[in-house]
Amino acid sequence: MIREEYQKKCVSADEAVKVVRSGDWVEFGWAASMPTLLDEALARRKDELHDVNMRGGVILTPIACVESDPTGEHFTWNSWHLGGRERKWAQKGLAYYIPLKYSEMPRWIRENLQTDVVAIQVAPMDEHGYFSFGVSISHYAAAIEKARNVIVEVNEDMPKVHGGYDHMVHISKVDYVVEGGHRGLPILPSAPASDIDRQIASYVLPEIHDGACIQLGIGGMPNALGQMIAESDLKDLGIHTEMLVDGFVDMVNAGKVTGKCKNLDRGRIVYSFAAGTQKLYDFMRDNPSLAGYPVDYSNMPFIASQIDRFVSINSALEIDLTGQVCSESAGSSMISGAGGQLDFVEAAYHSKGGKSFICLPSTYKDKEGNIHSRIKGTMTLGSVITDTRPTVQYVVTEYGKVNLKGLSTWQRAEALISIAHPDFREELIEEAKKLKIWRKKA
Template structure:
C-alpha cells in the first residue's frame, strides 16, 4: 500500500504550527499523538505551536490524555482546544491551559463544514480496510464524517485491533498517509453506583414505560438506569453514547428497536465509551449502528421518535430549574455535550420526556439542589427547557410550573 508511512513521515506532511482535529474518546489515535508530541519535545521542530482540537473522555481516575502536557502547554509549544473538557484534564485546566469551545455536540460538525474551525489536518484511527477498501471508524463516529468531508489533510492510524462497527466508513484512498499499528484501544470502565445513585436510578426507571426509545447519558446514574431496564419490553436505543452496562440491557431482550419510525432494529449511537468487552460485542453487530453527532444528536431528528426519553446527569440544579452540568466553581469540569440536544429533542417528540437525574447531595454532604447558581456558573439546560428533575427523594415535574411552584417542588427533593 503506497499510503503506508512511518509516523515521522506523516508528520512531514503537516505545515508549521498545524491546527489538527483528533478522533475522539476511545478512538483517539495514540501512536500519531505520541509521534507528534515527541517531535515537539525534541526541540526546534516546525510543529511547535501546534493546536489540537479534542473531544476528551476518560474513565474516573484515568491518567490524563497524552496532550494534557502541562509543560508543553505552558510554554505555548502546544495549544489545546476542547469541545468536552474532562476531569482527566484537571491539572492543565486548573493552570488555565485548556481552552474550552462551548458547543452542543449536534453543532460541531457544522462548525467544521462551514469553516468556523480553520483546520489544517485531522488524525483518525480506523480499522483495516474491507475488501472494497473501506475502513470503519470503530467506536467513534462523533464529528469524523465532517472531518473526512472538509479537512484537506487526513492522516490515519490503521489499527489491527480496531473493531468494525456498522455505520460510517471512509475509503482508504481518502487518506494522505496511513501508519499501521496493533495496540489496544483506550478503555473506559463502567462506573459503580453507590446507594444514593441506585435510589436515583430506581426513580428514573419508574418513569420509563415499555416501548420508549431511550437516550442514556454517560455517568453513574444513567449507567445504573440501564441496569434497571432489563424487565422492560420493546425499548429502543438512540443516543450519543453506549457504555458497557447497555450490553446486559441489549442481551436481556428488553431492546427491540421496533417502535422507532426509522432505524428499526438498530441501537443508534455516536460513540461507544467502554471496555474491550463492549468493543468485542459491537464488532460487526447487525443491531448496533454508529452515526455522526449531527444525526444522532440532532434535535429535529430526535423529535421524530415517539415516546423518546432522555436521561442525563447534572452537577447542580437551582430552584428555578436551571441545570449546571459543566462546572464546579471556575473549573470547567465537562462541556454541555449532547444534553441540550436531547432536552430539545424530547420536547419535540410525541410523548417525549427529558429527565435530569442527580443525588440531592455531594459525597461531602453539600446540597446539589441550590437556591441559585453562582454568577459565573454556566447554564447547561435553561429553566424554560427543563422538564423533570429526579433525585433519590422523588420526582419534580417542572412542566407548566411557575417559579414559586418550581421552588416548592425542588426543595422537596432535598430531603
C-alpha cells in the same frame, strides 16, 4: 488497485506527521479512539513546531504532545468535552474548552473552523477500500472534508462497525496510512452505582414503558437504571443515544431491546461514539444491529424527536430554584462540557409520549468534608447554564421527582425544595423568600 494505493500511502508515524506545520489546527481523536503512534511522533517534533492547536475530547489516555510541552508554547489542547486529564491541563492553562451544542459540531467544522490536518484511529481497511471509524464516528467525516491532509492510524483491534452514513472513509480521501498493529482500546469501567443512584433510578423506571426508546448519559445513576431495565419486565425497547456504553449491552443481552417500535432506524441501535469495557467493543464488532451515525444525526433534536416515547436520562451538578441546570462546571471551573444534554432534553420533550429527566443527588461533599445542597437558591457564581429553565421537564433526586413544565417561579421553588435534602429545605425556603419566589399560604 486499492491494495496498491494503500501500500503507496503506508508510511511510518514519524513520516506522516511531517505534514503538520506551525500554526496548524489538527483534529486529533475522540474518546476511546486516540492515534497514540501519531501522538508520540508529533511530540518528538515538539521543538520544531510552534502554536499547533490540537482539537479532541473525552480523553481517556495520556496525550504525549500536551504532556511533553509544559509551557504550552508548542501545542495547545482545545477540548470539545473535558475528561479528567483535560481538567488538570485546563487548570495549568494548557487546555481550553470549546463551548458546544454537540449536535452542531459537524456544521461548525464545515462552516466556521480551520482544520488543516486530521489524525485519527481507524479499523483495518476492507476489500472495498474503506476504513471504519469504529468506536468514534462523531464528527470525523466533516473534519476530513475540510482538512489539507488526512492521516489514519490503523488499529487491528478497532471494531469495524455498521453505520447509517459518514461512519467510514475511503482510501482515496486519505493521504497517509500508519499501521499500528494490535493496540487495544482504552477501557472505561462502568461507574459503580451507589444506593442514592439506585434510589434515583427507582423513580425514573416506572416512567419507562414497553416500546420506549432510551438515551442514557454516563455515570453511576444511568448505569443503575440500565441494570434495572435489564432486570425489569420491560420489552421491545429501542436505543437512540449519543454515547454507547456497557449498560446498553446488558439491556440487549437481557432481551429488552428489539427496536421494533422505533419510527426511525427500526430494529437498530443508533449511537455516535462508544467507550466502555471489552464487553462493549466485542459487542460492536461487525454487529448489524448497530447504526453508527455522525452526531448531527444522532443528537439532532429535530431527528430524535420524531421517535415516539423517546426517554432521555441525564445527570447534573446543580440546579437553582427556578429550574436552571448546570451540568458542566463547578463555579467557573470546567468539569466536563455541555455535550448533547440540551439536544436530548429538547428531543425527548418534543417526542410523542417522550420524557426528559435530569437526575442528581440532593447533596455533595466538598474537600473539607462539608455537605452542600445541589439544589440552590441561585447558581454558584460562575456556574455555566447547560439547560435553560424553560427546557427542563422532570428533575429527580433520591427524595422524589417533579415535573417543572408549566410551573410558575413559586411553584418551581416549592417543587424543587420538596426533593431537596431535608436538612437544607428551611434554608432554601428562606432563599426563595429573598428571591421573591415563595408564595405565602393562608
